[in-house]
Amino acid sequence: MKKLLFFATLLLLVGCSSDNESEYQNIPINYQVPSNFPPLAYNMENNPLTEKGFELGKKIFYDGRLASDGVVACGFCHIQEDAFTHHGHTFSHGVGDGIGTRNAPPIQNMAYQTQFFWDGAADHIELLSMAPISNELEMNGNIIDIITMMQNDSEYQKLYRQAFDNGEINSENMLKALAQFMTMLTSSNSRFDKYKRNETGGNLTQIELDGYAIFNQKCASCHATDIFTDNTFRNNGLSINPQIQDNGRYRVTEQEEDRYIFKVPSLRNIEKTAPYMHDGRFYTLEAVLNHYASGVTNTQNLDPILNNNGTLGIPLTNDEKTKIIAFLKTLTDNEFLTDARFAEF
Incomplete structure (x- = not known):
């Protein structure tokens, strides 16, 4: 009887040890950088x-x-x-x-x-x-x-x-x-990503392809790479908001050349992230493009790319705006937006 109790106790201890070991297992995640x-x-x-x-x-x-x-x-x-x-x-x-x-x-x-x-x-x-x-x-x-x-x-x-x-x-x-x-x-599985990687589901329409070409010509110098930001800080010609008096990066560096400049945001999932700009002043992509086409203000430290010999902004026709927006919507990554791994519940 004592031997049976001994072996039963031993088995129980071994079982507990095994459970504890499994509790402490921490499996590495093999993170892969998307090829694009x-x-x-x-x-x-x-x-x-x-x-x-x-x-x-x-x-x-x-x-x-x-x-x-x-x-x-x-x-x-x-x-x-x-x-x-x-x-x-x-x-x-x-x-x-x-x-x-x-x-x-x-x-x-x-x-x-x-x-x-x-x-x-x-x-x-x-x-x-x-x-x-x-x-x-x-x-x-x-x-x-x-x-x-x-x-x-x-x-x-x-x-x-x-x-x-x-x-x-x-x-x-x-x-x-x-x-x-x-x-x-x-976020790396938008229709645009699949187009760049030549994957199934990566077909872009002609208007989207036209928008991509215009984007590369007129927008990609700041919204660079397939991350769609060059990680720089720029003054993009917004009129100064008197309600918040936001000095931008100057608040961090206290360098006068950094007054009113803000980080260039990524454009991924831009269709889903309104309102836009650091102060959320624009509620539509149309309003954003209208700003660049005709609303740029020559404020202190305006980025030189937005001042072409006194002509402010980026020339954009209504047709070009429509095509750029069509392209921007291909950056919506529904797999990312619905991935259960990231959900609260």
Whole structure:
């Protein structure tokens, strides 16, 4: 009888050990750069993608407890079906109905970018999350309270143990997990992508092809590569908005040449991310192109590309505008917008 009890106990211990080992398995994610994309800007050697790291980052992204009101998560202002923007909101709403001062940019292909936010206030994907989390008008979170909350949460305890070798629940690992989640938010399967890669479903109509040719001639110098941004900061001739007095990148650098310049946004999923510009002043793509054709203002530091010997803007006929918009809509990536891996539930 004692021998039977001994072996039963041994089997139970072995079973528990096996369960624990499976709990700690963390399978690497083999991230592949799409063949039509430029090289990654983010060096993942110090934060390799793993299934549990991604899972942890996703949980943090959608957890309203990071905000002071327990409601406004990262995903509150960055909604998947809208390419992780706050579609329809000129400025996003934060805790206590606080209103921000800029339009929420999309979260997509972040690992291919070198600077983030309209003014480039963050230059590393692992650092950018701290700005919205701590901003009083956005999440108004307290990092000490956030880490304490996670340390007292059994699911977070388990995920941190699985995701990181040291298993520590701290701000460094939190930001690394968020970076893993954002790295995976890669939009690369639009109809345009399939056209560029000669894949099934990549047929473009003649009007779309014409629009692509016009785009390459008149727009691609700023919206470069298949990421559709050159990661620079420019003054695109918007009249100064007196309501918000936004000095653009000057707020970061305090260099006069950076006053009123803003980051060139990616145009991917642009059909889904209205309103447009840093202050959300344009609600349609037609309005954006009308600005470039006839609404450019010769403000301080206007980008030289928009001033051709005193002629401001980019000459565009109505037919050209129609064709460019047709092309821009081929950048909508419905697979990305509906991918269950990125959904909150």
